[in-house]
Amino acid sequence: MKNKRKVILSTLSALIITTSAAYAASADQLYSDVPADNWAVAAVTKLTNDGIITGYGDGTFRGDRAVTRYEMAQMIASARTHSEKASEEDKALIQRLSNEFSDELTSLGIRMSNVEKKTDNVKISGVFANKAMKGISDSHTWWEKEIFLNVDADVGDGWGFHSGLDWKWGTNTKGWNGEESFSDLYSTSNKDVNAMIYRMYAQGPIGKNINATIGLFTPDLQDGVVGNARTKGVAVDYNMGKTTLKAYTGKVYEKNADLSSPWSAGFIRHGNRYDFYNDGSTRDDATLRVYGFSAEHTFTPKTSAGLGYYSLKSPNAYDGRLGIIALNARQNLAKNLDLTGFYSHGNQDYQNKAYDLKLVYNGSPWGDKRWGSSIGYRYLGSDALIMSSIVNGSEKPGSKGMEASIWYHFTKNIQLQNYFFFGKAINSEYAAENPHHTAFFSNLIFAF
Incomplete structure (x- = not known):
C-alpha cells in the first residue's frame, strides 16, 4: 500500500x-x-x-x-x-x-x-529619466536628467546584495552635495553633474519567516508614508501569516534640507528652521539617529492596514526627540480601484498632523497596467513626517491641497509620469509671500 x-x-x-x-x-x-x-x-x-x-x-x-x-x-x-x-x-x-x-x-x-x-548571479538594471518640476515657492520650472543603475547579486542561502548608483545633472543639481557622494570625494560639488551611492545593502533570512537588511537602505514600513529617508543601519521583518512586524534603526543618510522638519523657514517652527545645534543652523553634517517599527496586517485580500511609531533624534536639539505615530490603510473598492490613506501625529507644538486620502486607479506605475491615475487631498504637516514617499507634485511637507496624477506606458520599458498639485503652504504668512500655489512633477522614464 x-x-x-x-x-x-x-x-x-x-x-x-x-x-x-x-x-x-x-x-x-x-x-x-x-x-x-x-x-x-x-x-x-x-x-x-x-x-x-x-x-x-x-x-x-x-x-x-x-x-x-x-x-x-x-x-x-x-x-x-x-x-x-x-x-x-x-x-x-x-x-x-x-x-x-x-x-x-x-x-x-x-x-x-x-x-x-534563467537565474544569473549578478543582474544589472536601471532607468534613464528626464524630469521637469515646479514647486509652490516660485514660478521657475526646473529640469533634471538622471541615470539610476541597480546591481543585484545572489550570494547564496537566500541572501542577496543590492547597490544603487545615481547620476543627476540639470538646472537644480548644482551644489547638491550628498554625504560621501562621488562629487564630495573628488571636490566636484559645484559642478553640474553629481553622482552618489544611493543604496547599498545585503538582505536575507536570519530565521524562519525572519528577514534582515543591513547597510544603506530605504525603510519600507507602511509604504514609506512617514519614514522614507535612507538609513545606514539594520532592518528586520517577521512574517506571521497575515501580519508582518517590521523594525529598523540607524543614522539618516539624507541632506537635512531634504527632510521634513528643517526644510523651509516659512513652513516650520513658527517661522524658524529646526535648530539642530541651538545656534540657528541646520548644517548638513548633523547626525540624525532614527528608529521605527510597525505592525501591518492583511484582513482580507481587499483590506489591509498598518500601525507604526517613528523617532528622530538630532544632537543638542532644543526640542528633543521627534516622535511620530502613524496609521495607514488600503481598501479595494472595485476592480482596479483602491482607496488609500494615512494619518500621522507628531509630538512637537507646530505642524503636528499629516494625512492623505487618495483614490488610485490601476495601482502603481511600476506594475504591468497600460495606464493609471489617482486623485486625493493631503495635509502634510512638517512635524508629523520625517521624509514621505508620497510627495511628488506637492514637493515637500509643509503644504496642503489636492493632488492628481496620471501615468502611461508607451512600451514595456518607456513610461511617462505626471503629478499635479493645487494647494499652498500650511503657514499662512509664507503662503501670502509666495503666491505660486500650484506645482507639478513630470518624469519620462526609459527602463533597461
Whole structure:
C-alpha cells in the first residue's frame, strides 16, 4: 500500500508539469495542506496582483478552499521565472516562498532546473529619466536628467546584495552635495553633474519567516508614508501569516534640507528652521539617529492596514526627540480601484498632523497596467513626517491641497509620469509671500 501511494504521488507530480488544470482537480480530492489564511497564500496573492505570477488558471485561489503545497510550489516556480520584472519587495517575497517550499520545488525537477538556468548571479538594471518640476515657492520650472543603475547579486542561502548608483545633472543639481557622494570625494560639488551611492545593502533570512537588511537602505514600513529617508543601519521583518512586524534603526543618510522638519523657514517652527545645534543652523553634517517599527496586517485580500511609531533624534536639539505615530490603510473598492490613506501625529507644538486620502486607479506605475491615475487631498504637516514617499507634485511637507496624477506606458520599458498639485503652504504668512500655489512633477522614464 505504501509503494502504491508513492506511485500515485509521483504520477501527480508529473501531472503538475504537464497540465495545472488537471492537477488542481485531483488536488481538491486528495490534499488540503495549505489553509487559505496561511501567510504564503497572501504572499502569492500579492505576487499575482503585482503581475509576477502568470499562467496559473484565473490567478485566484477559488474562494476560501485550501490549496496544496505542490500547487503553491507550481505558482512559486512561475514567479521565479518572471522575477526580472519584480520589485525589490516582491523579489524578497519570492525568495522567502522559495525557502519555505524548497522541498516541493525540488520535486518539480525539470521546472526547477529550468528556473535555475534563467537565474544569473549578478543582474544589472536601471532607468534613464528626464524630469521637469515646479514647486509652490516660485514660478521657475526646473529640469533634471538622471541615470539610476541597480546591481543585484545572489550570494547564496537566500541572501542577496543590492547597490544603487545615481547620476543627476540639470538646472537644480548644482551644489547638491550628498554625504560621501562621488562629487564630495573628488571636490566636484559645484559642478553640474553629481553622482552618489544611493543604496547599498545585503538582505536575507536570519530565521524562519525572519528577514534582515543591513547597510544603506530605504525603510519600507507602511509604504514609506512617514519614514522614507535612507538609513545606514539594520532592518528586520517577521512574517506571521497575515501580519508582518517590521523594525529598523540607524543614522539618516539624507541632506537635512531634504527632510521634513528643517526644510523651509516659512513652513516650520513658527517661522524658524529646526535648530539642530541651538545656534540657528541646520548644517548638513548633523547626525540624525532614527528608529521605527510597525505592525501591518492583511484582513482580507481587499483590506489591509498598518500601525507604526517613528523617532528622530538630532544632537543638542532644543526640542528633543521627534516622535511620530502613524496609521495607514488600503481598501479595494472595485476592480482596479483602491482607496488609500494615512494619518500621522507628531509630538512637537507646530505642524503636528499629516494625512492623505487618495483614490488610485490601476495601482502603481511600476506594475504591468497600460495606464493609471489617482486623485486625493493631503495635509502634510512638517512635524508629523520625517521624509514621505508620497510627495511628488506637492514637493515637500509643509503644504496642503489636492493632488492628481496620471501615468502611461508607451512600451514595456518607456513610461511617462505626471503629478499635479493645487494647494499652498500650511503657514499662512509664507503662503501670502509666495503666491505660486500650484506645482507639478513630470518624469519620462526609459527602463533597461
